[in-house]
Amino acid sequence: MTSGNPTASPSANTRVPWFRRVWAHGDRLYQILLLLASAAVVVLVCAVAYELWANSALSRLAFGWRFLVTTAWDPALTKTFGALPFILGTLITSAIALIVAVPLGVGTAIFLAEVSPDWLSRPLGFLAELLAAVPSVVYGLWGLFVFIPAFVRPLAKMLERGLGFLPLFDGPVYGPSRLAAGLVLAIMVFPTITAVSRDVFRAIPGGQREAAMAMGATRWEMIWKVLIPYGTSGFLGAIILGLGRALGETIAVTMVIGNNLDLTASLLHPGYTMASIIANEFTEATFDLYVHALIEIGLILFGMTLLINLVARLLIWRVSLRSRTEVRA
Amino acid sequence: MIASGRSRLRLRRSINSGMLVLTAVCTLLVVAPLLWILGYVVREGLPALSPEFFTSLPTPVGVAGGGIANALVGSLMTVGLATIIAGPIGILAGMYAASHAESPLGTAIRFSTDIISGVPSIVIGIFAYTIVVLPQRHFSAFSGAVALSFIMLPTIIRTTEEMVRLVPTSLREGALALGAAEWKTSFSVMLPAALNGLLTGVMLAVARAAGEAAPMLFTAFGNPFMNGRFDQPTATLPHLIYVYAVSPYEDWHAKAWATALVLITLVLVLNVTARLFVWWRARKIGALR
Numbered sequence: 001m002t003s004g005n006p007t008a009s010p011s012a013n014t015r016v017p018w019f020r021r022v023w024a025h026g027d028r029l030y031q032i033l034l035l036l037a038s039a040a041v042v043v044l045v046c047a048v049a050y051e052l053w054a055n056s057a058l059s060r061l062a063f064g065w066r067f068l069v070t071t072a073w074d075p076a077l078t079k080t081f082g083a084l085p086f087i088l089g090t091l092i093t094s095a096i097a098l099i100v101a102v103p104l105g106v107g108t109a110i111f112l113a114e115v116s117p118d119w120l121s122r123p124l125g126f127l128a129e130l131l132a133a134v135p136s137v138v139y140g141l142w143g144l145f146v147f148i149p150a151f152v153r154p155l156a157k158m159l160e161r162g163l164g165f166l167p168l169f170d171g172p173v174y175g176p177s178r179l180a181a182g183l184v185l186a187i188m189v190f191p192t193i194t195a196v197s198r199d200v201f202r203a204i205p206g207g208q209r210e211a212a213m214a215m216g217a218t219r220w221e222m223i224w225k226v227l228i229p230y231g232t233s234g235f236l237g238a239i240i241l242g243l244g245r246a247l248g249e250t251i252a253v254t255m256v257i258g259n260n261l262d263l264t265a266s267l268l269h270p271g272y273t274m275a276s277i278i279a280n281e282f283t284e285a286t287f288d289l290y291v292h293a294l295i296e297i298g299l300i301l302f303g304m305t306l307l308i309n310l311v312a313r314l315l316i317w318r319v320s321l322r323s324r325t326e327v328r329a
Numbered sequence: 330m331i332a333s334g335r336s337r338l339r340l341r342r343s344i345n346s347g348m349l350v351l352t353a354v355c356t357l358l359v360v361a362p363l364l365w366i367l368g369y370v371v372r373e374g375l376p377a378l379s380p381e382f383f384t385s386l387p388t389p390v391g392v393a394g395g396g397i398a399n400a401l402v403g404s405l406m407t408v409g410l411a412t413i414i415a416g417p418i419g420i421l422a423g424m425y426a427a428s429h430a431e432s433p434l435g436t437a438i439r440f441s442t443d444i445i446s447g448v449p450s451i452v453i454g455i456f457a458y459t460i461v462v463l464p465q466r467h468f469s470a471f472s473g474a475v476a477l478s479f480i481m482l483p484t485i486i487r488t489t490e491e492m493v494r495l496v497p498t499s500l501r502e503g504a505l506a507l508g509a510a511e512w513k514t515s516f517s518v519m520l521p522a523a524l525n526g527l528l529t530g531v532m533l534a535v536a537r538a539a540g541e542a543a544p545m546l547f548t549a550f551g552n553p554f555m556n557g558r559f560d561q562p563t564a565t566l567p568h569l570i571y572v573y574a575v576s577p578y579e580d581w582h583a584k585a586w587a588t589a590l591v592l593i594t595l596v597l598v599l600n601v602t603a604r605l606f607v608w609w610r611a612r613k614i615g616a617l618r
Contacts, residue, residue, distance in 0.1 A: 138592065305452075
């Protein structure tokens with residue numbers, strides 16, 4: 001951009017106020033500003049990875065890959081650390097969450113996108129989105145004082161009475177448990193799964209529906225045999241995004257899982273997840289190796305969520321490519 | 330043949346209506362927890378609310394009264410500073426991504442945004458701990474604000490990008506044709522046109538950051554007193570709820586519910602306002618076209 005008065009002599013230039021002179025370079029400054037902000041965002045991701053890597057060095061050197069598969073967690077005497085109980089805890093609670101949330105979430109998406117009239121699906125969709133806005137700590141509070149006594153404990157008692165011979169449903173029932181954490185997580189991932197699958201349904205071209213209906217399919221047959229196969233990778237993306245949210249959820253899980261180091265198979269027993277051990281012990285970690293072991297758990301968690309989000313984006317991107325429609329995720 | 334065909338049709342039709350009703354039941358089951366949670370928070374929280382609750386500091390267990398003034402101020406400080414950090418960076422990066430959508434850096438921004446939004450908040454907390462708390466050797470409101478600003482970034486970038494893209498290109502071309510410089514077009518034409526959208530993004534981000542307890546555990550840390558200083562630990566609303574909820578005292582549980590009512594009201598008001606903004610804007614753009 002050229003600027004100022006082209007006929008002005010260099011001596012007149014000195015009388016131009018400083019901000020005018022800066023403005024003259026407005027475009028270049030603006031470009032630099034844009035680039036700086038954009039680069040900052042990209043650098044941030046690398047910085048997170050680097051900091052987690054660098055600050056878990058002691059633990060990585062001391063335990064190596066064994067950290068992933070050993071169960072010892074003894075900061076007091078032997079000072080040995082292994083992450084297996086927490087990795088398993090995270091996987092188990094997330095699995096419970098998905099088993100509950102996927103059918104309900106996709107069912108809701110079908111209802112909102114294909115079944116209910118517009119005047120009903122709008123406010124219902126709004127409510128489902130508000131569910132995503134409720135702070136995690138409020139879920140924890142509600143889970144701890146309302147949901148566990150009113151729902152989880154009776155359910156756990158029933159499971160123990162009926163299926164107690166399986167190690168999975170071994171008693172006794174306390175209340176705070178892996179089951180409680182999984183169910184609270186299910187409620188927390190409903191909005192993600194519902195919103196993304198609803199968008200996938202909306203991105204499917206109307207011609208698919210019309211063709212199925214014209215062939216004499218009932219509405220359910222159209223949904224089940226045409227729309228769901230058509231959007232499969234999109235629904236997988238929705239499920240995996242939900243999984244990503246469940247894996248990293250911290251405060252609510254810490255409040256309802258009971259925080260217990262004993263490694264039992266029972267879903268009805270209290271346990272730990274990767275996020276909840278960090279939340280619970282980070283400020284109590286008294287020596288460097290202990291802190292580094294906790295940060296290494298954070299590093300594993302970061303790696304897991306990174307991988308999962310990449311896969312989910314890829315799947316959703318494929319669907320939107322296919323139907324040439326933007327899918328919001 | 331015809332008879333069996335009819336009964337088959339009847340079967341298909343009843344499966345159809347059965348499954349459709351089932352999807353309605355799913356919807357009820359998904360929405361029910363929201364109503365259950367809201368109902369309980371209001372029922373348990375409302376009786377403990379009073380003007381003093383907002384203006385007084387916490388009292389020791391067993392001493393009557395006491396409030397959340399320190400957490401209110403702490404949340405305001407951390408979220409406010411986080412907005413000041415993340416707002417400009419997020420809006421600029423979003424504008425870049427909108428105007429250079431196909432460039433490598435534009436793609437990199439979108440990609441990084443997706444990744445950051447997937448990183449668990451506790452991991453962001455560790456990050457803020459290693460870059461701010463470790464070098465300074467003490468917990469502080471500032472480190473909490475840094476953690477929250479990272480959490481706010483993805484929402485701000487995404488909404489900015491979407492909203493700037495919604496501005497009709499004719500506006501931009503008109504300004505450029507009148508001889509306005511690129512930056513002037515951006516700041517005095519594009520940004521005002523997209524302002525509602527940007528505010529929406531910032532509001533949603535503030536709502537999310539205001540409810541984050543996990544990264545505050547080892548950044549802002551909590552503090553029963555009020556000092557208004559960024560270099561000191563501070564209480565925040567979500568962290569206070571956590572501390573009160575996991576304590577063994579009835580009195581603190583009641584205060585946790587009351588604080589939850591305050592927090593959830595704040596968050597829902599921000600969310601609903603943001604959505605109204607989007608709706609209003611969609612109408613305005615519809616009228617333009």
